[in-house]
Amino acid sequence: MKLVTAVIKPFKLDDVREALSEIGVQGVTVTEVKGFGRQKGHTELYRGAEYVVDFLPKVKVEVAIGDALLDQVVESIMKAANTGKIGDGKIFVQNLEQVIRIRTGETGEDAI
Secondary structure, eight states: OEEEEEEEOGGGHHHHHHHHHHTTOOOOEEEEEEEOSTTOOEEEEETTEEEEEOSEEEEEEEEEEOGGGHHHHHHHHHHHHOOSSTTOEEEEEEEOOOOBOTTTOOBGGGGO
């Protein structure tokens, strides 16, 4: 089992959600986050004053999946979240040792 975490631009969330639904992913956790990568934020102008935005708004999407779906999930997120511009985000893949569905007590891939 794997935990796939993608940090993407907020306006790409619906595209990513739809792409994951199309390949059969049933559960997704979404969190609004802020951060920066190589771009190190940017400068904006507000009422004539210039100020630096250090942390940019992003969305973190987390999906727990079986090993068989990994390549499809990563490819779907990459295609759906890609704008070709700096700040498109990152995808992280981690091993999941155990998953337990609280309501039924199911474990492993049955709990996903």
